[in-house]
Amino acid sequence: MKMTGAEAVVKALELEKVELIFGYPGGAVTHIYDALYGSNIHHVLVRNEQAAAHAANGYARVTGKVGVCISTSGPGATNMITGIATAYMDSIPMVAITGQVPLSMVGRDVFQEADITGATEPFTKYSYLVKDVNDIPRIFKEAFYLASTGRPGPVLIDIPKDIAMDTLNFEYPQQVKLRGYKPTYQGHPGQIKRMAKAILGSSRPVICIGGGAVSSNATEEIVKLAETIKAPVASTLMGIGAFPGDHELSLGFLGQHGVYAANRAVAEADLLILLGARMGDRATGKTQEFAQRAKVIHVDIDPAEIGKNIEVDIPIVGDIKTTLKEMLKKNLNRQDDGWLSKVKEWKSKVQGVGHCTQGLNPMEIIKTLSDMVPEDTILVTDVGQHQMWAARYYKTRKPRSFITSGGLGTMGYGLPAALGAKLGCRHKEVILIVGDGGLQMNLGELATIVQEKAEVKIMIFNNGYLGMVREIQQQLHGERYYQTAMKGNPDFVKLAHAYGIEAFRVEREEEILGNIRQLLEHKGPIIGEFVIDPNANVIPVSRREDDETRIGSVG
């Protein structure tokens, strides 16, 4: 079929069953937008290209589909970089489309030209600069395949304007042929046998899940494995939700900001089974001290992650779900010898955020919320203290229901990601917890939420500070608070009203319950501003020397 390059782009998106894309138009993509005009694909106009990428990210996480975002050349493309890097660090399947100046002008520093394939090289799984209109079908087929298979990640397609205007005979390929890309899904049978033997020989096994457990949809298998081998399950920030948070074997959030039970169990374990967790520095603390007593099994689809951060005894390259399915065929029945009762004891030790006198206690709010929401609620967070509190105290019960920027820690992620999540799952409750700092980073997206009638429930944890940095200044810089007080914050309730969003402010503890109920029952977007005590910390000062955050160095 004869069509223009722009029409081919839209046709390819349709053939990839894309229903929703997030973007912002500009001079270099007008032809693609013109082709989109006649399509059934719903385009969400964001207020900044960065938000387009974050929204596509949120959409991809909750649906498991590939998120798509689009921007124009130059500043449009460079604005998107943060969103692309965020997706890369968290292995989120995404296709980012950017316009480019006409191919004949590339390299001459013309108006709104930026080398975006070059700029995003370090944080895309792959990128294309389309140089021939006839390549568009193949490139799109490959891009969606690359983004969604193996270890997922963002793929960028840069399309010069003259290529979009050129014509081609459209034929969509059935298959991709990439000889340099063959992800291994099936774990090696010999290694699986070794893993089974190690499990049977262990007396204090712990499972640790990461983002790979979510993207591989392996919840069912992980629950079965944990129950069969009687091992408690800790989770990295990215793994939250892949194992039900209310399960009796759930240890919760592991790492520098993790909870006591998870860190203690990992420290005492004699066998550590890592499932799709790359064991970043925030999860392990000092690697020399991490899980010293444990034999380590690491299952990951990306061989480069195995042995990168911590030493591994039994490496298995493979998809978590596929590999565990195979594993579960083996005899793994292990007798528990008091290990689980110890774990249960540790779980009862919950550390708070310190005594709150100058505002609300964030832990109380999150625990109240956690008890009240429907099971399949999607919780989106921004980055900072509130994110850690959510990871510590909120019980995520379903996979793909805890959406947060883990690897890159991108402030400003929350609001657009919540928008994308809601548009991906309109039937589910989507709640955003965001700080007063992070909200203002992509504040403009409140308009997008109104525009899309996205029923996002927003809880602003307002402590008037960039709390995480404030906490560092308090503990490591002798309370020399500098550039962390958010002076000039707006009246968030009035601000919400200006957008036509319902809003309320909560300042008294006894109002928390009623206001959360109001938040949940309200039809339409709503903002609740919770005035938090600025002294509330993730790691309470008085407990600094407690072993909680010293992962692996217990005993």
Add this chain to the structure above:
Amino acid sequence: MKHVLAVLVENHPGVLSKVSGLFSRRGFNIYSLAVCVTEDPSISRITIVVEGDEYTVEQVTKQLNKLIDVIKVSKIGHDSVTRELALIKVRADSENRHQIIQIINIFRAQIVDVARDYLIVEITGDSEKITALVDMLKDYDIKEMVRTGAIALDRGSKMIKYEDVDRGGYQNGCNVL
């Protein structure tokens, strides 16, 4: 310690920058690099000499393998032929030309250009041999020098080739690491 890696890549524009970018980004040191198309015009072969311990080389190999355009990464061991090429322009007049030629003959290098006051010497060999010649010629005013990265082939029947999936070169599920 130096390690020689042979990397088969898609012969696309931009691939070299992806490979070299990876090295700088992840803090690996490239000692030398040589690249050219292979007997299969769709595949280029990059020979990289990398400096580092076993951990580094394993990381380099894994990260290279992760690049979509990289088809195969192989380590070249001791049982191989490794060569570099250097062109050295030395000042040589009637007085010392003879001495220089003597040195060059010992190294089995060649003179590829002669002018009244200059010589261009061409030498191939492993890194040490070339360095040794350069050291000798330092006594005679080296004016200009270019040197390629190392290229290497395994000895005997061992070959680094891309084999198509359909012919069973790649077995899904048997990749331990």
